[in-house]
Amino acid sequence: MTEKRELSRLIKRIQKGDADAFGQLYDRFYDPVYSYVLRQTGSRADAEDITAEVFLYVLEKIDGFSWRGAGFVAWLFRIARNDVLDHFRRLGRSARETALTEDVMEQPSEALVEDLANKAWDDRELRLAITELTEEQQQVVLLKLMMNFSNRQIGEVLGKSEGSVKALMHRAMLALRKRMKKW
Amino acid sequence: MNEELEKNGQGSGSRLQAALDGELGRLLDGKAGLEECCAANQELAAELRPLLQLALSGREALQAEVPTAAREKTRGKLVAQARSLSMQRRSSLALLRPLVLAAGLFVLLFAGTAVASSEAGPDSRLYPLKQRLELAHTTLAMQNLDQARAENSHANARLDELQKMLDNNRQEYVSDLLACYDKSISDATAHARSAAADGEDTAEIDALIQSTRLRHEEMLRKISAASVAGEAGPQPVTQDETGANSGSAQPAAVEPIESTDGTGAPVEDAAHAGSESGGDGTPDSGGHDGGSSHDGGSQSSPEREDGNSHNEESSHNESSSH
Numbered sequence: 303m304t305e306k307r308e309l310s311r312l313i314k315r316i317q318k319g320d321a322d323a324f325g326q327l328y329d330r331f332y333d334p335v336y337s338y339v340l341r342q343t344g345s346r347a348d349a350e351d352i353t354a355e356v357f358l359y360v361l362e363k364i365d366g367f368s369w370r371g372a373g374f375v376a377w378l379f380r381i382a383r384n385d386v387l388d389h390f391r392r393l394g395r396s397a398r399e400t401a402l403t404e405d406v407m408e409q410p411s412e413a414l415v416e417d418l419a420n421k422a423w424d425d426r427e428l429r430l431a432i433t434e435l436t437e438e439q440q441q442v443v444l445l446k447l448m449m450n451f452s453n454r455q456i457g458e459v460l461g462k463s464e465g466s467v468k469a470l471m472h473r474a475m476l477a478l479r480k481r482m483k484k485w
Numbered sequence: 486m487n488e489e490l491e492k493n494g495q496g497s498g499s500r501l502q503a504a505l506d507g508e509l510g511r512l513l514d515g516k517a518g519l520e521e522c523c524a525a526n527q528e529l530a531a532e533l534r535p536l537l538q539l540a541l542s543g544r545e546a547l548q549a550e551v552p553t554a555a556r557e558k559t560r561g562k563l564v565a566q567a568r569s570l571s572m573q574r575r576s577s578l579a580l581l582r583p584l585v586l587a588a589g590l591f592v593l594l595f596a597g598t599a600v601a602s603s604e605a606g607p608d609s610r611l612y613p614l615k616q617r618l619e620l621a622h623t624t625l626a627m628q629n630l631d632q633a634r635a636e637n638s639h640a641n642a643r644l645d646e647l648q649k650m651l652d653n654n655r656q657e658y659v660s661d662l663l664a665c666y667d668k669s670i671s672d673a674t675a676h677a678r679s680a681a682a683d684g685e686d687t688a689e690i691d692a693l694i695q696s697t698r699l700r701h702e703e704m705l706r707k708i709s710a711a712s713v714a715g716e717a718g719p720q721p722v723t724q725d726e727t728g729a730n731s732g733s734a735q736p737a738a739v740e741p742i743e744s745t746d747g748t749g750a751p752v753e754d755a756a757h758a759g760s761e762s763g764g765d766g767t768p769d770s771g772g773h774d775g776g777s778s779h780d781g782g783s784q785s786s787p788e789r790e791d792g793n794s795h796n797e798e799s800s801h802n803e804s805s806s807h
Binding site: 432444 | 498501502503505506509510513514535536539540542543544545546547548549551552555556559560562563564565566567568570571574575
Protein backbone atom coordinates (compact mmCIF):
# COMPACT_ATOMS: atom_id res chain seq x y z
CA MET A 303 0.00 0.00 0.00
CA THR A 304 1.38 3.41 -0.88
CA GLU A 305 2.21 5.75 1.96
CA LYS A 306 -0.44 8.21 0.87
CA ARG A 307 -3.13 5.55 0.76
CA GLU A 308 -2.09 4.26 4.15
CA LEU A 309 -2.26 7.76 5.57
CA SER A 310 -5.65 8.30 3.95
CA ARG A 311 -6.99 5.14 5.61
CA LEU A 312 -5.60 6.22 8.95
CA ILE A 313 -7.32 9.57 8.69
CA LYS A 314 -10.62 7.95 7.77
CA ARG A 315 -10.37 5.72 10.84
CA ILE A 316 -9.78 8.78 13.00
CA GLN A 317 -12.75 10.52 11.43
CA LYS A 318 -14.87 7.52 12.40
CA GLY A 319 -13.80 7.93 16.01
CA ASP A 320 -10.90 5.49 16.27
CA ALA A 321 -8.77 6.90 19.09
CA ASP A 322 -5.99 4.36 18.52
CA ALA A 323 -5.69 5.52 14.92
CA PHE A 324 -5.15 9.04 16.23
CA GLY A 325 -2.40 7.68 18.44
CA GLN A 326 -0.73 6.19 15.36
CA LEU A 327 -0.95 9.50 13.52
CA TYR A 328 0.60 11.21 16.52
CA ASP A 329 3.45 8.69 16.64
CA ARG A 330 4.13 9.20 12.99
CA PHE A 331 4.22 12.99 12.93
CA TYR A 332 5.15 14.13 16.42
CA ASP A 333 8.92 14.14 15.84
CA PRO A 334 8.91 16.06 12.55
CA VAL A 335 6.45 18.63 13.88
CA TYR A 336 8.40 19.03 17.11
CA SER A 337 11.67 19.46 15.22
CA TYR A 338 10.09 21.97 12.85
CA VAL A 339 8.70 23.99 15.73
CA LEU A 340 11.91 23.76 17.77
CA ARG A 341 14.02 25.13 14.93
CA GLN A 342 11.79 28.20 14.90
CA THR A 343 11.26 28.80 18.58
CA GLY A 344 14.63 27.69 19.87
CA SER A 345 12.96 26.56 23.08
CA ARG A 346 12.22 22.94 23.90
CA ALA A 347 9.51 23.90 26.36
CA ASP A 348 7.78 26.06 23.78
CA ALA A 349 8.24 23.39 21.12
CA GLU A 350 6.54 20.82 23.37
CA ASP A 351 3.62 23.13 24.13
CA ILE A 352 3.12 24.23 20.55
CA THR A 353 3.40 20.69 19.21
CA ALA A 354 0.76 19.54 21.70
CA GLU A 355 -1.47 22.42 20.54
CA VAL A 356 -0.99 21.39 16.93
CA PHE A 357 -2.16 17.84 17.57
CA LEU A 358 -5.05 19.00 19.74
CA TYR A 359 -6.19 21.23 16.90
CA VAL A 360 -5.86 18.33 14.45
CA LEU A 361 -7.98 16.17 16.76
CA GLU A 362 -10.69 18.78 16.95
CA LYS A 363 -10.77 19.64 13.27
CA ILE A 364 -9.92 16.42 11.49
CA ASP A 365 -13.59 15.61 10.95
CA GLY A 366 -13.73 18.49 8.53
CA PHE A 367 -10.53 17.57 6.71
CA SER A 368 -10.87 16.40 3.12
CA TRP A 369 -8.01 15.31 0.92
CA ARG A 370 -7.32 17.93 -1.70
CA GLY A 371 -4.26 19.71 -2.96
CA ALA A 372 -1.05 18.63 -1.29
CA GLY A 373 -2.91 16.76 1.38
CA PHE A 374 -2.77 16.08 5.05
CA VAL A 375 0.91 16.69 5.72
CA ALA A 376 0.79 20.16 4.24
CA TRP A 377 -2.32 20.86 6.30
CA LEU A 378 -0.56 19.63 9.45
CA PHE A 379 2.47 21.84 8.91
CA ARG A 380 0.31 24.82 8.02
CA ILE A 381 -1.28 24.43 11.42
CA ALA A 382 2.16 24.16 13.00
CA ARG A 383 3.40 27.23 11.20
CA ASN A 384 0.35 29.25 12.20
CA ASP A 385 0.74 28.17 15.80
CA VAL A 386 4.36 29.29 15.77
CA LEU A 387 3.34 32.63 14.28
CA ASP A 388 0.64 33.01 16.93
CA HIS A 389 3.19 32.16 19.58
CA PHE A 390 5.47 34.96 18.43
CA ARG A 391 2.57 37.33 18.03
CA ARG A 392 1.76 36.79 21.68
CA LEU A 393 5.35 37.27 22.73
CA GLY A 394 6.08 40.22 20.48
CA ARG A 395 8.45 40.60 17.54
CA SER A 396 11.64 40.93 19.49
CA ALA A 397 10.92 37.67 21.26
CA ARG A 398 11.03 35.92 17.91
CA GLU A 399 14.44 37.24 17.08
CA THR A 400 15.69 36.21 20.48
CA ALA A 401 14.12 32.79 20.23
CA LEU A 402 15.63 32.05 16.87
CA THR A 403 19.11 32.40 18.23
CA GLU A 404 18.37 30.93 21.65
CA ASP A 405 19.04 27.45 20.48
CA VAL A 406 22.36 28.33 18.89
CA MET A 407 23.41 30.59 21.73
CA GLU A 408 22.92 27.99 24.45
CA GLN A 409 26.02 27.37 26.46
CA PRO A 410 28.09 24.80 24.60
CA SER A 411 29.23 21.70 26.39
CA GLU A 412 32.81 21.41 27.56
CA ALA A 413 33.59 18.83 24.91
CA LEU A 414 32.29 21.14 22.26
CA VAL A 415 34.39 24.04 23.41
CA GLU A 416 37.50 21.85 23.43
CA ASP A 417 37.03 20.80 19.86
CA LEU A 418 36.08 23.80 17.79
CA ALA A 419 36.38 21.76 14.63
CA ASN A 420 33.68 19.45 15.95
CA LYS A 421 30.88 18.94 13.51
CA ALA A 422 28.40 19.93 16.17
CA TRP A 423 29.86 23.39 16.18
CA ASP A 424 29.52 23.57 12.42
CA ASP A 425 25.92 22.52 12.79
CA ARG A 426 25.32 25.33 15.23
CA GLU A 427 26.85 27.81 12.85
CA LEU A 428 24.66 26.58 10.06
CA ARG A 429 21.56 26.81 12.21
CA LEU A 430 22.55 30.34 13.10
CA ALA A 431 22.96 31.16 9.43
CA ILE A 432 19.46 29.81 8.76
CA THR A 433 18.02 32.08 11.42
CA GLU A 434 19.43 35.03 9.52
CA LEU A 435 17.45 34.23 6.39
CA THR A 436 14.15 35.96 5.72
CA GLU A 437 11.16 34.31 7.32
CA GLU A 438 9.91 32.91 4.01
CA GLN A 439 13.35 31.61 3.05
CA GLN A 440 13.65 29.97 6.47
CA GLN A 441 10.33 28.24 6.06
CA VAL A 442 11.28 26.88 2.65
CA VAL A 443 14.64 25.64 3.95
CA LEU A 444 13.10 24.00 7.03
CA LEU A 445 10.33 22.29 5.10
CA LYS A 446 12.60 21.20 2.26
CA LEU A 447 15.60 20.03 4.25
CA MET A 448 13.90 18.72 7.39
CA MET A 449 10.72 17.29 5.90
CA ASN A 450 11.78 16.75 2.30
CA PHE A 451 8.56 18.37 1.18
CA SER A 452 7.88 18.79 -2.50
CA ASN A 453 7.61 22.32 -3.83
CA ARG A 454 3.89 21.79 -4.13
CA GLN A 455 3.57 20.82 -0.47
CA ILE A 456 5.68 23.77 0.61
CA GLY A 457 3.50 25.99 -1.54
CA GLU A 458 0.40 24.64 0.22
CA VAL A 459 1.85 25.35 3.63
CA LEU A 460 3.03 28.85 2.77
CA GLY A 461 0.31 29.81 0.36
CA LYS A 462 2.76 30.23 -2.52
CA SER A 463 3.17 28.92 -6.03
CA GLU A 464 5.68 26.22 -6.85
CA GLY A 465 7.67 28.70 -8.88
CA SER A 466 7.94 31.05 -5.90
CA VAL A 467 9.06 28.18 -3.69
CA LYS A 468 11.82 27.22 -6.15
CA ALA A 469 13.02 30.80 -6.31
CA LEU A 470 12.95 31.18 -2.52
CA MET A 471 14.96 27.98 -2.09
CA HIS A 472 17.54 29.14 -4.60
CA ARG A 473 17.96 32.52 -2.93
CA ALA A 474 18.10 30.91 0.52
CA MET A 475 20.87 28.53 -0.47
CA LEU A 476 22.90 31.32 -2.08
CA ALA A 477 22.49 33.42 1.06
CA LEU A 478 23.57 30.51 3.27
CA ARG A 479 26.60 29.90 1.12
CA LYS A 480 27.61 33.53 1.41
CA ARG A 481 27.14 33.39 5.18
CA MET A 482 29.05 30.17 5.67
CA LYS A 483 32.36 31.46 4.50
CA LYS A 484 34.05 28.14 4.67
CA TRP A 485 31.91 26.78 1.90
CA MET B 486 27.81 43.75 -24.03
CA ASN B 487 26.72 44.52 -20.53
CA GLU B 488 23.19 43.63 -21.41
CA GLU B 489 24.39 40.38 -22.85
CA LEU B 490 26.39 39.59 -19.75
CA GLU B 491 23.47 40.49 -17.61
CA LYS B 492 21.19 38.35 -19.72
CA ASN B 493 23.63 35.46 -19.53
CA GLY B 494 23.83 35.93 -15.78
CA GLN B 495 20.12 35.80 -15.52
CA GLY B 496 20.08 32.80 -17.81
CA SER B 497 22.71 30.91 -15.84
CA GLY B 498 20.92 31.91 -12.62
CA SER B 499 17.73 30.37 -13.93
CA ARG B 500 19.57 27.29 -15.06
CA LEU B 501 21.25 27.00 -11.67
CA GLN B 502 17.91 27.38 -9.95
CA ALA B 503 16.38 24.67 -12.12
CA ALA B 504 19.39 22.37 -11.62
CA LEU B 505 19.36 22.96 -7.85
CA ASP B 506 15.65 22.22 -7.65
CA GLY B 507 15.93 19.02 -9.67
CA GLU B 508 19.10 17.64 -8.03
CA LEU B 509 18.07 18.63 -4.50
CA GLY B 510 15.00 16.44 -4.86
CA ARG B 511 17.09 13.46 -6.01
CA LEU B 512 19.70 14.03 -3.32
CA LEU B 513 17.28 14.35 -0.41
CA ASP B 514 15.24 11.37 -1.62
CA GLY B 515 18.42 9.31 -1.65
CA LYS B 516 18.02 8.56 -5.35
CA ALA B 517 21.40 10.03 -6.25
CA GLY B 518 24.65 10.97 -4.48
CA LEU B 519 26.39 14.33 -4.56
CA GLU B 520 28.83 13.37 -7.30
CA GLU B 521 26.13 11.89 -9.47
CA CYS B 522 24.07 15.11 -9.20
CA CYS B 523 27.06 17.24 -10.15
CA ALA B 524 27.96 14.92 -13.02
CA ALA B 525 24.47 15.37 -14.43
CA ASN B 526 25.03 19.15 -14.59
CA GLN B 527 28.68 19.45 -15.58
CA GLU B 528 28.70 23.07 -16.72
CA LEU B 529 27.06 24.17 -13.45
CA ALA B 530 28.87 21.69 -11.20
CA ALA B 531 31.23 24.26 -9.69
CA GLU B 532 28.31 26.35 -8.45
CA LEU B 533 25.99 23.46 -7.75
CA ARG B 534 28.27 21.34 -5.60
CA PRO B 535 28.61 23.73 -2.64
CA LEU B 536 24.88 24.37 -2.60
CA LEU B 537 24.07 20.66 -2.55
CA GLN B 538 26.70 20.04 0.12
CA LEU B 539 25.17 22.84 2.17
CA ALA B 540 21.75 21.27 1.80
CA LEU B 541 23.00 17.94 3.12
CA SER B 542 24.75 19.63 6.03
CA GLY B 543 21.67 21.70 6.74
CA ARG B 544 19.54 18.59 6.88
CA GLU B 545 21.82 17.08 9.49
CA ALA B 546 22.12 20.29 11.47
CA LEU B 547 18.38 20.73 11.65
CA GLN B 548 17.62 17.28 13.03
CA ALA B 549 16.55 17.60 16.63
CA GLU B 550 16.50 15.11 19.43
CA VAL B 551 12.91 14.72 20.52
CA PRO B 552 12.38 14.24 24.25
CA THR B 553 10.53 10.95 24.73
CA ALA B 554 8.95 11.86 28.06
CA ALA B 555 7.19 14.92 26.67
CA ARG B 556 6.04 13.00 23.62
CA GLU B 557 4.54 10.18 25.69
CA LYS B 558 2.91 12.48 28.22
CA THR B 559 1.15 14.47 25.50
CA ARG B 560 0.23 11.29 23.67
CA GLY B 561 -1.61 9.88 26.66
CA LYS B 562 -3.65 13.04 27.14
CA LEU B 563 -4.51 13.43 23.47
CA VAL B 564 -5.55 9.81 22.94
CA ALA B 565 -7.76 10.05 26.04
CA GLN B 566 -9.25 13.21 24.56
CA ALA B 567 -9.80 11.41 21.25
CA ARG B 568 -11.68 8.64 23.08
CA SER B 569 -13.78 11.14 24.96
CA LEU B 570 -14.66 13.03 21.77
CA SER B 571 -15.54 9.78 20.06
CA MET B 572 -17.92 8.80 22.87
CA GLN B 573 -19.53 12.21 22.85
CA ARG B 574 -20.10 12.04 19.13
CA ARG B 575 -21.60 8.56 19.40
CA SER B 576 -24.06 9.57 22.08
CA SER B 577 -25.01 12.73 20.20
CA LEU B 578 -25.52 10.62 17.09
CA ALA B 579 -27.58 8.13 19.08
CA LEU B 580 -29.94 10.88 20.20
CA LEU B 581 -30.36 12.02 16.63
CA ARG B 582 -30.64 8.61 15.05
CA PRO B 583 -34.25 7.90 15.98
CA LEU B 584 -35.28 11.16 14.38
CA VAL B 585 -33.00 10.76 11.41
CA LEU B 586 -33.95 7.20 10.66
CA ALA B 587 -37.61 7.74 11.37
CA ALA B 588 -37.49 10.62 8.92
CA GLY B 589 -35.64 8.45 6.43
CA LEU B 590 -38.18 5.67 6.73
CA PHE B 591 -40.93 8.21 6.40
CA VAL B 592 -39.54 9.42 3.11
CA LEU B 593 -38.69 5.98 1.79
CA LEU B 594 -42.06 4.56 2.54
CA PHE B 595 -43.84 7.60 1.08
CA ALA B 596 -45.25 10.21 3.34
CA GLY B 597 -48.83 9.35 2.58
CA THR B 598 -48.44 5.70 3.32
CA ALA B 599 -46.63 6.31 6.56
CA VAL B 600 -49.29 8.75 7.73
CA ALA B 601 -51.99 6.32 6.77
CA SER B 602 -50.24 3.49 8.57
CA SER B 603 -50.03 5.50 11.78
CA GLU B 604 -53.81 5.45 11.89
CA ALA B 605 -54.02 1.82 10.99
CA GLY B 606 -55.59 -0.65 13.31
CA PRO B 607 -54.87 -4.38 13.39
CA ASP B 608 -57.66 -4.87 10.88
CA SER B 609 -55.85 -2.74 8.30
CA ARG B 610 -53.49 -3.84 5.51
CA LEU B 611 -51.07 -1.17 6.69
CA TYR B 612 -50.83 -2.53 10.22
CA PRO B 613 -47.65 -4.61 9.54
CA LEU B 614 -45.98 -1.46 8.23
CA LYS B 615 -46.97 0.37 11.37
CA GLN B 616 -45.49 -2.42 13.47
CA ARG B 617 -42.21 -2.27 11.53
CA LEU B 618 -41.97 1.48 12.02
CA GLU B 619 -42.53 1.06 15.75
CA LEU B 620 -39.89 -1.65 15.88
CA ALA B 621 -37.41 0.63 14.10
CA HIS B 622 -38.33 3.40 16.50
CA THR B 623 -37.54 1.24 19.50
CA THR B 624 -34.46 -0.37 18.02
CA LEU B 625 -32.86 2.96 17.26
CA ALA B 626 -33.46 4.35 20.71
CA MET B 627 -30.08 3.86 22.27
CA GLN B 628 -30.65 5.10 25.77
CA ASN B 629 -32.99 3.77 28.44
CA LEU B 630 -35.03 6.96 28.64
CA ASP B 631 -35.51 6.98 24.88
CA GLN B 632 -36.55 3.36 24.91
CA ALA B 633 -38.94 3.93 27.81
CA ARG B 634 -40.59 6.76 25.89
CA ALA B 635 -40.78 4.70 22.73
CA GLU B 636 -42.39 1.76 24.50
CA ASN B 637 -44.81 4.01 26.37
CA SER B 638 -45.75 5.56 23.06
CA HIS B 639 -46.42 2.13 21.62
CA ALA B 640 -48.50 1.17 24.64
CA ASN B 641 -50.68 4.20 24.01
CA ALA B 642 -50.92 3.24 20.35
CA ARG B 643 -52.28 -0.16 21.40
CA LEU B 644 -54.90 1.54 23.55
CA ASP B 645 -55.89 3.78 20.63
CA GLU B 646 -56.25 0.74 18.45
CA LEU B 647 -58.19 -1.03 21.15
CA GLN B 648 -60.61 1.85 21.35
CA LYS B 649 -61.01 1.82 17.61
CA MET B 650 -61.66 -1.92 17.52
CA LEU B 651 -64.21 -1.58 20.27
CA ASP B 652 -65.89 1.27 18.43
CA ASN B 653 -65.99 -0.82 15.28
CA ASN B 654 -67.14 -3.88 17.12
CA ARG B 655 -64.06 -5.86 16.22
CA GLN B 656 -63.78 -7.89 19.39
CA GLU B 657 -61.51 -10.47 17.86
CA TYR B 658 -58.55 -8.08 18.17
CA VAL B 659 -59.06 -7.09 21.80
CA SER B 660 -57.08 -9.87 23.51
CA ASP B 661 -54.06 -9.50 21.27
CA LEU B 662 -54.06 -5.74 21.63
CA LEU B 663 -54.18 -5.96 25.38
CA ALA B 664 -51.36 -8.50 25.36
CA CYS B 665 -49.26 -6.18 23.18
CA TYR B 666 -50.10 -3.28 25.47
CA ASP B 667 -48.94 -5.33 28.47
CA LYS B 668 -45.61 -6.03 26.81
CA SER B 669 -45.01 -2.43 25.79
CA ILE B 670 -45.89 -0.95 29.17
CA SER B 671 -43.80 -3.62 30.90
CA ASP B 672 -40.81 -2.78 28.69
CA ALA B 673 -41.35 0.95 29.24
CA THR B 674 -41.33 0.40 33.00
CA ALA B 675 -38.21 -1.73 32.85
CA HIS B 676 -36.32 0.85 30.79
CA ALA B 677 -37.43 3.64 33.10
CA ARG B 678 -36.12 1.67 36.07
CA SER B 679 -32.80 1.09 34.29
CA ALA B 680 -32.54 4.79 33.54
CA ALA B 681 -33.24 5.57 37.20
CA ALA B 682 -30.56 3.08 38.24
CA ASP B 683 -28.17 4.94 35.96
CA GLY B 684 -28.93 8.11 37.86
CA GLU B 685 -31.11 9.72 35.22
CA ASP B 686 -34.10 11.89 36.00
CA THR B 687 -37.12 9.72 35.28
CA ALA B 688 -39.85 11.95 36.72
CA GLU B 689 -41.24 12.79 33.31
CA ILE B 690 -41.30 9.26 31.93
CA ASP B 691 -42.69 7.89 35.19
CA ALA B 692 -45.58 10.34 34.93
CA LEU B 693 -46.17 9.39 31.30
CA ILE B 694 -46.17 5.68 32.07
CA GLN B 695 -48.54 6.22 34.97
CA SER B 696 -50.91 8.16 32.71
CA THR B 697 -50.86 5.35 30.20
CA ARG B 698 -51.67 2.82 32.92
CA LEU B 699 -54.55 4.93 34.15
CA ARG B 700 -55.89 5.12 30.64
CA HIS B 701 -55.55 1.36 30.33
CA GLU B 702 -57.42 0.83 33.57
CA GLU B 703 -60.15 3.15 32.35
CA MET B 704 -60.52 1.15 29.19
CA LEU B 705 -60.64 -2.11 31.10
CA ARG B 706 -63.42 -0.73 33.27
CA LYS B 707 -65.37 0.21 30.19
CA ILE B 708 -64.79 -3.16 28.58
CA SER B 709 -65.91 -4.92 31.72
CA ALA B 710 -68.91 -2.67 32.08
CA ALA B 711 -69.86 -3.41 28.49
CA SER B 712 -69.43 -7.07 29.16
CA VAL B 713 -71.73 -6.89 32.17
CA ALA B 714 -74.27 -4.94 30.16
CA GLY B 715 -74.06 -7.54 27.43
CA GLU B 716 -74.74 -10.35 29.85
CA ALA B 717 -77.88 -8.55 31.03
CA GLY B 718 -79.54 -9.44 27.77
CA PRO B 719 -79.73 -8.14 24.25
CA GLN B 720 -81.21 -4.69 23.73
CA PRO B 721 -83.65 -4.08 20.90
CA VAL B 722 -81.73 -3.40 17.76
CA THR B 723 -83.32 -1.64 14.85
CA GLN B 724 -82.35 -2.38 11.36
CA ASP B 725 -82.56 -0.21 8.35
CA GLU B 726 -83.57 -1.34 4.91
CA THR B 727 -80.10 -2.65 4.18
CA GLY B 728 -80.22 -4.88 7.18
CA ALA B 729 -77.47 -3.05 8.98
CA ASN B 730 -77.84 -2.33 12.62
CA SER B 731 -78.44 1.22 13.60
CA GLY B 732 -79.44 3.23 16.58
CA SER B 733 -78.03 2.09 19.85
CA ALA B 734 -76.03 -0.78 18.56
CA GLN B 735 -74.75 -3.12 21.15
CA PRO B 736 -71.33 -4.65 21.05
CA ALA B 737 -71.07 -8.36 21.36
CA ALA B 738 -70.53 -9.55 24.87
CA VAL B 739 -67.01 -8.87 25.94
CA GLU B 740 -65.48 -11.22 28.40
CA PRO B 741 -63.86 -9.49 31.33
CA ILE B 742 -60.19 -9.21 30.58
CA GLU B 743 -57.65 -9.49 33.29
CA SER B 744 -54.54 -7.54 32.74
CA THR B 745 -51.49 -6.46 34.63
CA ASP B 746 -50.04 -3.04 35.26
CA GLY B 747 -46.83 -3.98 33.57
CA THR B 748 -45.18 -5.20 36.71
CA GLY B 749 -46.89 -8.56 36.68
CA ALA B 750 -49.34 -7.63 39.39
CA PRO B 751 -52.99 -7.81 38.40
CA VAL B 752 -54.88 -4.56 38.42
CA GLU B 753 -57.94 -4.06 40.48
CA ASP B 754 -60.95 -5.74 38.96
CA ALA B 755 -62.35 -3.09 36.68
CA ALA B 756 -65.89 -4.25 37.27
CA HIS B 757 -65.69 -3.25 40.91
CA ALA B 758 -64.35 0.15 39.99
CA GLY B 759 -67.75 1.16 38.87
CA SER B 760 -69.18 1.75 35.49
CA GLU B 761 -68.81 4.96 33.62
CA SER B 762 -70.53 3.86 30.52
CA GLY B 763 -73.43 5.62 29.00
CA GLY B 764 -77.01 4.89 29.82
CA ASP B 765 -77.41 2.42 27.01
CA GLY B 766 -74.52 0.34 28.18
CA THR B 767 -72.20 1.27 25.37
CA PRO B 768 -68.68 2.14 26.39
CA ASP B 769 -67.66 5.75 26.02
CA SER B 770 -66.02 6.24 22.71
CA GLY B 771 -64.62 9.62 23.42
CA GLY B 772 -61.23 10.39 24.81
CA HIS B 773 -60.67 9.69 28.41
CA ASP B 774 -60.31 12.28 31.02
CA GLY B 775 -59.79 11.90 34.69
CA GLY B 776 -56.53 13.51 35.42
CA SER B 777 -54.42 12.36 32.54
CA SER B 778 -51.37 14.48 32.33
CA HIS B 779 -50.30 13.68 28.83
CA ASP B 780 -48.32 16.46 27.39
CA GLY B 781 -50.69 16.55 24.50
CA GLY B 782 -53.92 16.03 26.30
CA SER B 783 -56.17 13.31 24.95
CA GLN B 784 -54.41 10.50 23.20
CA SER B 785 -57.36 9.09 21.39
CA SER B 786 -56.36 10.64 18.09
CA PRO B 787 -53.55 8.84 16.27
CA GLU B 788 -52.36 12.14 14.85
CA ARG B 789 -51.99 13.64 18.30
CA GLU B 790 -50.34 10.48 19.55
CA ASP B 791 -47.79 10.57 16.77
CA GLY B 792 -47.34 14.27 17.26
CA ASN B 793 -46.69 13.74 20.93
CA SER B 794 -44.12 11.03 20.33
CA HIS B 795 -42.21 13.30 17.96
CA ASN B 796 -42.43 16.10 20.46
CA GLU B 797 -41.17 13.82 23.19
CA GLU B 798 -38.22 12.88 21.04
CA SER B 799 -37.55 16.48 20.11
CA SER B 800 -37.68 17.76 23.63
CA HIS B 801 -35.45 14.95 24.77
CA ASN B 802 -32.96 15.77 22.08
CA GLU B 803 -33.03 19.44 22.88
CA SER B 804 -32.57 18.86 26.55
CA SER B 805 -29.87 16.27 26.11
CA SER B 806 -27.78 17.79 23.37
CA HIS B 807 -24.15 18.47 24.34
